[in-house]
Amino acid sequence: MAEMKYINALQGLLANRRRVNGLVATRERMRQAVDNQTVKLVENTNDLHKAADNQSAAVNERLDRLIEAATNQATDTNKRLDDIVEAITNQSTAANLRLDRLITAVRGGGSGEEAPAGANVAAAQGDGGAEKGGRTKMASSHSASTGSVADDTATIQDIALIERFSHEWQANAYDYQKSLNDLRASARRLLPILSTPKADGSRLKSADMERLRAVEKETACLARQPLFFPEMFHGVSMARDGTFRALEPGEALHLRAAGILDNKDPDALKEVWDRISRNAASPLRAVEIGSAAGRGSTEIAAQYVKRTGGTLYCIDPWGGSWYFTFLANLQIFDIEHTVIPIRSPSVDAAALFDDGSLDAVFVDGSHIYSDVLADIDAYLPKIKNGGIMFGHDLHDLPNRFDRNELLSISNINNGVVNYTNANGDVSRVDVHPGVILAVQDRFGDDVEHIPGSVVWVKQL
Secondary structure, eight states: OHHHHHHHHHHHHHHHHHHHHHHHHHHHHHHHHHHHHHHHHHHHHHHHHHHHHHHHHHHHHHHHHHHHHHHHHHHHHHHHHHHHHHHHHHHHHHHHHHHHHHHHHHHTTSSOSOOOTTGGGGGGGOSOHHHHHHHHHHHHHHHHSTTSHHHHHHHHHHHHHHHHHHHOHHHHGGGHHHHHHHHHHHHHHHHHHHHSHHHHSTTSOHHHHHHHHHTHHHHHHHHHOGGGHHHHHHSEEEOTTSOEEEOOHHHHHHHSTTTTOOTTHHHHHHHHHHHHHHHOSSSOEEEEEOOTTSOSHHHHHHHHHHHTTOEEEEEEOOOTTHHHHHHHHHHHTTOTTTEEEEESOHHHHGGGSOTTOEEEEEEOSOOSHHHHHHHHHHHGGGEEEEEEEEESOOOSOGGGBOHHHHHHTTTSSOEEEEEEOTTSOEEEEEEOHHHHHHHHHHHTTOSEEOTTSSOEEEEO
16 A cells, blocks of 8 residues: 555656656747747847938938038029129119219219319208308319318318217217218218328328327228218118117127227237237238127238238128128228138138148137137147137136136026136126136136236137
C-alpha cells in the first residue's frame, strides 16, 4: 500500500514537471515572439526616420528654393524701387529747376534773363511794402555792381530768411509753404559760400559767417530737400494743404537733424573718426550697423569717409518710408556718392565683406543681447588688424553693473538697473542691458568708454 502511494506521488511529480517544462517552452516562444516584434518595430522606426529625413531634406530644399526666389525677387524689387526713387528725384530736380527759372523770369520782368541775386526773397518778407521796395532797390544795386556792399546785403538777407524759419518757426510756420521757393533759392545761393568760404565768403564779416554756419544744416536741407525741413528741425510733418502734424516723440527723435545722438555723443564720434582717419593709409572702408533715418551718426561718419575718398556701407532692414527718408538725407548732407545703403539684416550682410577688409565698424543696430552679440561676432573678423570696432549706448564699463540683474532683462531694449560709479556711489539708471552684456562677453572691460557719452571703442 505504501509503495502504491509512493508510485502515485512520483507520477504526480512527473506530471508537474511536464507542465513546468511546457510553461518554460511557452515562455521561450513568447520571448522569441516579443524579440521578433521588437526587431520589426526597430526596423519600422528606422524606416520612418529615414522617410522623415528624406521628406525633411526635400522640404528644406524646397524652402531653400523659395528663399532664393524670394531673395531674388526682393533684390529685383529693391532695384526697381531704387530706379523709381532716382527717377522721381531727377524729375523733381528738373521740375524745381524749371520752376526757379520761371519765377526768375517772371520777377525779372518776363525777359527770361536771370533775375538779380536775392530778388526772389522779397515775397517771404511778409506784406510790408517798404521791405519789398527796399529789397528790390538793393537787388538792382547788386546787379549793377558785382562784389559791392549790395552783395553782402543780399547775402545777409538770405541768411536772415533762413534764420527766420529756423529760429522763429511758431510765428512763421503758416508762411512756410508759400515761402518755400524763396527759401530754396536763398539756400542754394548760400551753399557755395559754405562749401568754399575763402573764395565766396571772404566778403562777409566774420559775425555774418558765424550766423551762416549756425544754420548750415538748415540751409543744406532747404537747398536739396526742403519738404523734409519741418520734421528735421521742428518735429512736425507738413500735409499737402500746408497744415502741420506733430510727430510722435520716438519718430521725432529719429527724424530730427541730430538723430538720436545726445549731448556729447557727436563729439565722441568725431573723436573716434579722427583716430580712424589718421590711421588710414588708403580710402576708408567702413560699416555702420543701424542707420535708421541717416541723421546723426551716419552724417558724421560719411563726412569723414568722404574726405578720404572712401565708402561707408550703411546696413539696415529699413521698413516703410524710412528707406526713402534715408535716401533723401543722403542728398541733404551731400553724401549720396559716399554711402552705399544695404537693405538687409546686419548678420546676413556680413557675408558681403572679406575678412580683414574694413577699417572700422560702428555697431548701433538692435540692442537685444543676442542681436548685439551676433553683430559683434559677425563683423569682428571683417576688421583689419589695427582697425576699430565701436558702438553706441554703453552707459559705462561693464563691471560697474550687476551682470545677473542685466541678464534678467537681457531680452528687452532698455531697463533701469543698479549702477556703481567710479567713486563707489550706487544709483538707478536706465540702460541698454544687451549692449553692456555683449560688450562684456567679448571684451570684458578691455574697451574704452568715452566720458560724457555712451560711445564705446575697441582698438583691434
